[in-house]
């Protein structure tokens with residue numbers, strides 16, 4: 001009986017401790033070494049231009065394979081608009097492919113949510129097809145972007161999916177409840193003519209951008225070392241307009257005078273098919 005109670009308490013504690021401030025502070029000290037190692041090596045695991053070109057390659061492939069798509073009411077530019085805005089990355093329409101197959105073809109791997117390999121950790125993210133090389137973008141952290149002074153109190157209550165960037169910008173990656181409603185509403189609001197500027201399909205079981213599951217990556221432990229790290233970047237003005245529809249992020253405030261903040265997860269080593277992704281919740285490289 002006492003053993004059972006201890007087991008239940010232990011499981012509850014393991015899933016709650018990441019939100020318990022004294023525990024976080026203790027572990028920040030423990031994790032300083034990891035942070036310094038990353039910073040000593042170079043400020044970022046991979047350069048911003050590598051992140052952007054990898055995303056542009058995937059998004060272009062998704063657009064091509066979804067060109068005649070019947071999957072959802074995604075707005076597409078007319079052919080004349082596309083000719084006008086097209087980039088070197090956006091080649092003509094290709095054969096229709098499911099987004100996961102497009103990811104596999106373009107990046108050489110595919111990730112998906114599954115029951116975690118850690119007891120009591122709920123859902124995690126796994127490499128389900130292919131092989132991830134070291135130093136590539138593996139996943140994106142979807143969600144609504146709140147500037148440091150935006151109101152987020154109600155959305156943050158009992159919400160383990162709020163990600164804090166170094167400069168205080170927050171990303172709410174919760175795909176349920178009020179967070180879901182807020183993302184949908186902001187995503188529907190922000191359009192430029194026929195173009196959607198963000199992707200809300202991560203709130204459904206059918207993802208248009210298969211990388212948008214980064215909020216489900218679990219924290220590393222003594223047995224399971226981190227194999228991915230978070231890396232922040234801002235989307236530059238020159239990013240092709242027609243590809244914005246695959247960014248799983250949207251600003252909460254419509255009048256934000258700064259580029260869209262995004263967070264990607266970058267591989268720290270080669271990751272093989274069947275392995276679960278683990279990050280360090282207290283290490284961000286910006």
Ligand SMILES: C[S@@+](CC[C@H](N)C(=O)[O-])C[C@H]1O[C@@H](n2cnc3c(N)ncnc32)[C@H](O)[C@@H]1O
Nearest residue numbers: 014015018120121122123160161215216218219
């Ligand atoms: C951002 S969510 C990750 C997704 C989560 N596993 C789920 O199923 O919703 C963070 C929560 O996952 C759980 N978690 C993450 N890493 C864990 C670990 N190493 N051990 C136990 N629980 C963990 C904790 O409940 C934490 O508050």
